[in-house]
Amino acid sequence: MNTVKVPDIIVSRLPVYLRALQRMSDAGVVSTSSQELGEKVGISAAQIRKDLSQFGEFGKQGTGYYIPFLIERLSKILKVEQVWDVAVVGMGELGHAIVRYQGFGNRGFRVVMCFDSDPGKIGNLVCANQSDCTFVIRDTKDLVRDIRESNVKLAMLCTPASAAQEVADQLVEAGVRGILNYAPLRLIVPASVKVQHIDPAIYLQRMTFYID
Amino acid sequence: MNTVKVPDIIVSRLPVYLRALQRMSDAGVVSTSSQELGEKVGISAAQIRKDLSQFGEFGKQGTGYYIPFLIERLSKILKVEQVWDVAVVGMGELGHAIVRYQGFGNRGFRVVMCFDSDPGKIGNLVCANQSDCTFVIRDTKDLVRDIRESNVKLAMLCTPASAAQEVADQLVEAGVRGILNYAPLRLIVPASVKVQHIDPAIYLQRMTFYID
DNA sequence: TAGATTGTTAATCGATTAACAATC
DNA sequence: TAGATTGTTAATCGATTAACAATC
Numbered sequence: 001m002n003t004v005k006v007p008d009i010i011v012s013r014l015p016v017y018l019r020a021l022q023r024m025s026d027a028g029v030v031s032t033s034s035q036e037l038g039e040k041v042g043i044s045a046a047q048i049r050k051d052l053s054q055f056g057e058f059g060k061q062g063t064g065y066y067i068p069f070l071i072e073r074l075s076k077i078l079k080v081e082q083v084w085d086v087a088v089v090g091m092g093e094l095g096h097a098i099v100r101y102q103g104f105g106n107r108g109f110r111v112v113m114c115f116d117s118d119p120g121k122i123g124n125l126v127c128a129n130q131s132d133c134t135f136v137i138r139d140t141k142d143l144v145r146d147i148r149e150s151n152v153k154l155a156m157l158c159t160p161a162s163a164a165q166e167v168a169d170q171l172v173e174a175g176v177r178g179i180l181n182y183a184p185l186r187l188i189v190p191a192s193v194k195v196q197h198i199d200p201a202i203y204l205q206r207m208t209f210y211i212d
Numbered sequence: 213m214n215t216v217k218v219p220d221i222i223v224s225r226l227p228v229y230l231r232a233l234q235r236m237s238d239a240g241v242v243s244t245s246s247q248e249l250g251e252k253v254g255i256s257a258a259q260i261r262k263d264l265s266q267f268g269e270f271g272k273q274g275t276g277y278y279i280p281f282l283i284e285r286l287s288k289i290l291k292v293e294q295v296w297d298v299a300v301v302g303m304g305e306l307g308h309a310i311v312r313y314q315g316f317g318n319r320g321f322r323v324v325m326c327f328d329s330d331p332g333k334i335g336n337l338v339c340a341n342q343s344d345c346t347f348v349i350r351d352t353k354d355l356v357r358d359i360r361e362s363n364v365k366l367a368m369l370c371t372p373a374s375a376a377q378e379v380a381d382q383l384v385e386a387g388v389r390g391i392l393n394y395a396p397l398r399l400i401v402p403a404s405v406k407v408q409h410i411d412p413a414i415y416l417q418r419m420t421f422y423i424d
Numbered sequence: 425t426a427g428a429t430t431g432t433t434a435a436t437c438g439a440t441t442a443a444c445a446a447t448c
Numbered sequence: 449t450a451g452a453t454t455g456t457t458a459a460t461c462g463a464t465t466a467a468c469a470a471t472c
Contacts, residue, residue: 103413204390209290
């Protein structure tokens with residue numbers, strides 16, 4: 001077993017490779033090379049080979065990579081050969097959009113429950129699709145109990161900034177190990193909990209710098 | 213004038229500094245140090261000083277940084293002392309959530325128009341807030357003309373993956389210089405156009421790797 | 425076999441950190 | 449003044465690239 005820690009920056013590229021490979025696979029392509037994959041994802045061929053070599057030997061000299069095999073291996077490495085249950089907290093516009101969104105299923109995730117603290121929303125139904133209305137908005141007061149009982153390990157945090165840290169604390173207490181944070185502030189969590197942050201305004205500001 | 217190109221990685225941190233400074237300012241704090249700011253954003257003090265030194269001298273030895281001044285300078289550098297008009301393309305759940313979202317205003321952006329190609333949606337109203345319904349969904353066929361006429365330089369792309377590249381081509385033709393891409397694929401655009409990509413599934417997969 | 429492409433090593437490149445003189 | 453903190457330089461660290469033997 002290799003006990004050397006894999007650099008975060010390599011881990012962060014693996015999902016990008018996986019997504020491109022799944023697109024190729026969907027298009028009926030069965031094999032590729034580091035060269036071709038690199039062009040699709042905008043990363044050098046050498047880098048892709050080096051990244052993959054952290055985890056094993058997945059290709060063959062002369063012929064490249066067999067896509068179904070590489071997808072299987074990357075899915076295992078990223079632990080998305082299983083489907084993860086996800087909780088959504090904060091059922092404003094964004095929370096609703098996420099719960100209704102259909103695109104996570106084939107990427108390894110599904111929303112299983114959602115919460116809000118607004119009495120006007122608690123108990124309301126959210127329709128994941130037109131015909132089959134499956135989600136009841138739960139009271140955030142029950143968050144720790146409900147998440148712990150159903151063993152949910154991932155959450156998407158869509159509350160206003162003012163409530164975000166308090167909710168994060170509860171998520172940690174409930175045993176959540178990964179938080180996708182949409183609130184525009186940095187969450188303080190133990191080292192054992194991962195946080196990824198999505199703030200559209202930050203991304204827009206990274207582009208305006210370059211526009212004259 | 214300094215003609216040395218600023219590294220992208222430094223530019224990418226500036227919005228994070230700005231957001232933290234604005235939060236401090238909102239809380240009534242008027243000055244800070246690289247040490248304190250670093251703790252808030254999770255970046256070393258030395259790195260913050262080095263990043264800022266790319267653009268000038270904004271602090272004072274012994275006393276640190278005067279927050280209103282640093283906010284002003286960072287806003288200028290990122291070109292968000294003005295408010296940018298943004299177009300939203302693809303009015304599914306996500307597009308609606310973005311148009312209705314109120315949080316961009318004080319970060320330098322406002323949505324001014326939205327598009328969809330579905331005849332069942334074109335002409336519908338989208339309410340940016342409860343009382344004042346301001347947006348009519350426009351036909352994507354008119355995108356190039358409308359965006360060019362109103363001189364919009366930023367767009368958020370929320371269409372399905374299948375339509376995304378075609379829409380991106382039209383946005384480029386219309387003179388858009390920055391695209392925030394929510395479709396799960398890499399867009400091909402000229403070097404003069406910046407793309408930032410938001411794919412929640414990618415972020416989730418970056419966390420599951422670390423969860424045992 | 426000949427051509428193609430891997431996995432890996434060594435060289436290069438760039439980013440981060442440590443340290444400190446300057447100075448508020 | 450004495451203490452604090454900047455801006456900057458030099459040292460360190462880590463990531464990327466180039467090159468190529470191995471081999472399908």
